Structures are given as C-alpha cells and as structure tokens.
Amino acid sequence: MLExxxxxxxxxxxxxxxxxxxxLPFALLKRHQLPPLMVELLSFVPITIMTALWIxxxxxxxxxHLPTPNVANILASVPTVIVAFLTKQLLWIVIAGMISLAVIRAFIG
Amino acid sequence: MNSQLDARTAVKETLPTVFGYIGIGLAFGVVSQSVGLDVILVMLMSAITYAGSAQFIMVSMLATHSPVISIMVAAFLVNARMMLMSATVAGYFRHDSMWHNILVGTLLTDESFALGMNKLNATDRKLNFHWFNTVNLIAYGTWIAASGVGALLGKLVAHPEKLGLDFALVAMFIGLLYLQVIADKTLSVNLQVVVIAVEAILIYVGLIFIPSNALLLVGTVLGCVIGVVIKHARN
Known part of the structure; x- marks a missing residue:
C-alpha cells in the first residue's frame, strides 16, 4: 500500500x-500566442511519452549495464498491439493485454 | 448534431461518448487498485486532478515511488496538449464572463473538445456556456464514478499478478499510443511511426545511463526535439 x-x-x-x-490559455489568449516552434514540440509529447513508458x-x-529484457511483458505486447489494430477500443486493448500476460505467465511461470 | 445549444441537446449529444469514459475509467480504477491505491484515493484523483491519460502516468510513477516533482512534470508534459485545445475553445467564449471561461477550461477534456469542434459545424460556428458546461459535467461525473467502480471491481480479485492485471497499465499505454497515432491528423502516420521508433531506441540506450524516473522526462523532451527536426528535414 502506498503512503x-x-x-x-x-x-x-x-x-x-x-x-x-x-x-491559463483562456486567460492569456487575448494578449499572447504560443510560439509556433513550441506548439510543434508539444505536438510530439503524447506519442513520445507513451512510447517511453511502454519501452x-x-x-x-x-x-x-545493458537492460535485462522482461520477456513476459515483451511477448504480451504483441497480441495487445494486434487487438489495438483490430478493435481501436481502449477497453478491449486492456483486457487483451491482461489475458495475454496471464496466459504467458501460466506457461513460462 | 443539430443547431440547438441548450442543456437537453447537450445531454443527448454527449451520451455516445459516455461509454468511452466508462471503459477508460473502469480500466483506470482496476489499474490503480492493482498498484495499491484504495477506492477513495482513486476517486479523489479523478475528481481533483481530472487528467485522463496523465492519471495513468501518475499511478505508474507512484508505483515506482518517483519524486512528487517528477510526477508533476510528467503530468504537465502529457497534458500540455490541453493548452492548445483550451486556446482554441477560448476563442468562442470571449464574450462570456471570466468565471464561465474558467469553468469551461477547468472541465475541458479531449472528448468535450472534439464534440465542441464537431458542434461548431452545426451551429454556424457558435458555442455557448450551457451546452459546453453540460457536456463537461456529464464527462466529469461519469469519469469519477467509473474509476471508483473500477477500483471496487479490482479489489474482488485475490492474486492480481495471476490475472495479468499489472499489465493493464502497459496495455493502456499501447492502446493510447495506437489511438493517438490514428487520431492525430496534424502529424502523418509515417512521421509518428519514425518518431516512435527513434524514441524506443532512445529509451533503451538511456536505460544504460540514466535512472528511469529521470529518463522518462529527458527521453520525452529529447524525443520531441528529434520529432521536430525529422519533420522539418522531410519537408
């Protein structure tokens, strides 16, 4: 349990x-605008942070030293990506991921 | 979508999106419970922070006992896109009171933003407080309730690791990543795939040198810079 x-x-x-x-944008918009370069940088945040957390x-x-692969998580990622591609529904993607890892753990312990 | 901007119309138009909030909210509750948050804390986070995908990141960083300041920076970074959305919506509320502007901004979500942008096409480019606030309130209530129910359901499970529950969070990131790639029309799919590949290599190499808490931030910022460079090099 966390504190x-x-x-x-x-x-x-x-x-x-x-x-x-x-x-803040509601309050500041009338006077200032984000520089275009900042807007561009921010547009990459969602994909880079999700990738960072995944990897x-x-x-x-x-x-x-070199990182040690977490074989179960790597294997479970495969069906998860496939279900994402097929359903495009977050709930199914999560369920598929959990079932995949459960099955993989049952086999490789 | 019709041209009416009253609360009743807002309820009707928001209902289809409610299922999305329920699904993600349930998943959030289950995931949070699996890393040791109880129902009350889960609902408090949904009610006070109210930050969708950033909440998943918060929970995963809480689980690794990251410093509060790192979690705040990560939550800010992953939610920074909201600045762009609220800047866009603000343009339609210039003549409303500051209080109404703050309330709309406080409860703004990706989905209410998308619904609002859609609605503009049916109303001759107009929005009003009652319509937008109703959409926002339905989303807010659904999110808190769904995350609480998810946390309760998660509790019924005795050995979460046997069910692969700890992978729910990773699966969620995979799902959010995939959905982001297909939904974001401002960046081409090709470019996004290249940036994701570069970021993956960056994180793998970074794991050798930088503790992972700091790496998530450094790696994300570096990935964004590389993304902009690649985008310009290709144009």
Missing part, C-alpha cells in the same frame, strides 16, 4: 499543473 500523504500530495500537485494548462516497462534497469 496516503505521498499520494495526496501528488494528486494536488498534478491538479495544479494540469488545471493551469487548461485554464521502460519491457526492461529491468541496471545503470551502467
């Missing part, structure tokens, strides 16, 4: 930064 105060602090801290990013979960880290 409640740590989780609450994170909830409030993230609430402030995400709220500001939604509300990060496929390996165990040993700083100074």
């Amino acid at each position: 409640t105060s740590y989780v609450l602090l994170t909830i409030v801290g993230c609430a402030v930064v995400t709220w500001l990013s939604r509300v 990060n979960s496929l390996f165990s880290q040993h700083v100074g």
Whole structure:
C-alpha cells in the first residue's frame, strides 16, 4: 500500500499543473500566442511519452549495464498491439493485454 | 448534431461518448487498485486532478515511488496538449464572463473538445456556456464514478499478478499510443511511426545511463526535439 500523504500530495500537485494548462490559455489568449516552434514540440509529447513508458516497462534497469529484457511483458505486447489494430477500443486493448500476460505467465511461470 | 445549444441537446449529444469514459475509467480504477491505491484515493484523483491519460502516468510513477516533482512534470508534459485545445475553445467564449471561461477550461477534456469542434459545424460556428458546461459535467461525473467502480471491481480479485492485471497499465499505454497515432491528423502516420521508433531506441540506450524516473522526462523532451527536426528535414 502506498503512503496516503505521498499520494495526496501528488494528486494536488498534478491538479495544479494540469488545471493551469487548461485554464491559463483562456486567460492569456487575448494578449499572447504560443510560439509556433513550441506548439510543434508539444505536438510530439503524447506519442513520445507513451512510447517511453511502454519501452521502460519491457526492461529491468541496471545503470551502467545493458537492460535485462522482461520477456513476459515483451511477448504480451504483441497480441495487445494486434487487438489495438483490430478493435481501436481502449477497453478491449486492456483486457487483451491482461489475458495475454496471464496466459504467458501460466506457461513460462 | 443539430443547431440547438441548450442543456437537453447537450445531454443527448454527449451520451455516445459516455461509454468511452466508462471503459477508460473502469480500466483506470482496476489499474490503480492493482498498484495499491484504495477506492477513495482513486476517486479523489479523478475528481481533483481530472487528467485522463496523465492519471495513468501518475499511478505508474507512484508505483515506482518517483519524486512528487517528477510526477508533476510528467503530468504537465502529457497534458500540455490541453493548452492548445483550451486556446482554441477560448476563442468562442470571449464574450462570456471570466468565471464561465474558467469553468469551461477547468472541465475541458479531449472528448468535450472534439464534440465542441464537431458542434461548431452545426451551429454556424457558435458555442455557448450551457451546452459546453453540460457536456463537461456529464464527462466529469461519469469519469469519477467509473474509476471508483473500477477500483471496487479490482479489489474482488485475490492474486492480481495471476490475472495479468499489472499489465493493464502497459496495455493502456499501447492502446493510447495506437489511438493517438490514428487520431492525430496534424502529424502523418509515417512521421509518428519514425518518431516512435527513434524514441524506443532512445529509451533503451538511456536505460544504460540514466535512472528511469529521470529518463522518462529527458527521453520525452529529447524525443520531441528529434520529432521536430525529422519533420522539418522531410519537408
């Protein structure tokens, strides 16, 4: 179980930064605009951060050495990507991922 | 979609998107419960932070005991696109009070943004507070309730690792990544696939040198810079 105060602090801290990013443009728009280069950089954030989190979960880290592959997670990613391609529904993608890993663990322990 | 901008019309037009919130909200609840958050904390995060995909990232970083400041930066980065959406919507509320502007911005989501942009085509490029606020409120209530129910369902399962529940989060990122690639019309699919491949290599190599908490941020920023460079090199 995670420490409640740590989780609450994170909830409030993230609430402030995400709220500001939604509300400040309403307040500032009349006077300023984001520079086009900034807009371009931000447009890559969703795909790069999702990729970073995904790849990060496929390996165990040993700083100074090559990462060790997490074979079960790598294998389970394959059917998950296929179901994403076929259904385009987040709920099915998640269910497919969980079933895949459960089946893989049943075989390779 | 019709040209009416009253609350009743908003309810009717929002209903199809509710299923999306329910699905993702349930998944969020199950995932959060699996890393050790109870129902109350799950619902508090949905009610207070209310940041969709950023909440999944928050939970995965909480699970690895990342520093609060790193989680805040990551949540900000992944939600930074909201600045662009709210800047777009703000243009249609210039004549409304500041309070109404703040309320619309506070509860703005990807889906209510998309619905609003769609609605513009039926209303001669007009939006109003009552319509938009109703859409936002339905989304907000559904998200909190669905994430709470998801957390309760997750509790019924005794050995989550046997069910592959810990992979739900990774599967979610794969799903969000795929859906982002096919939905984002501002970047070509080719370019996005190239950037994803570069980012994957970057993270693998980065794992050798940088602790993974910091790597997620450094790698993302570097990936964005490389994305812009590749985009310009191809044009």
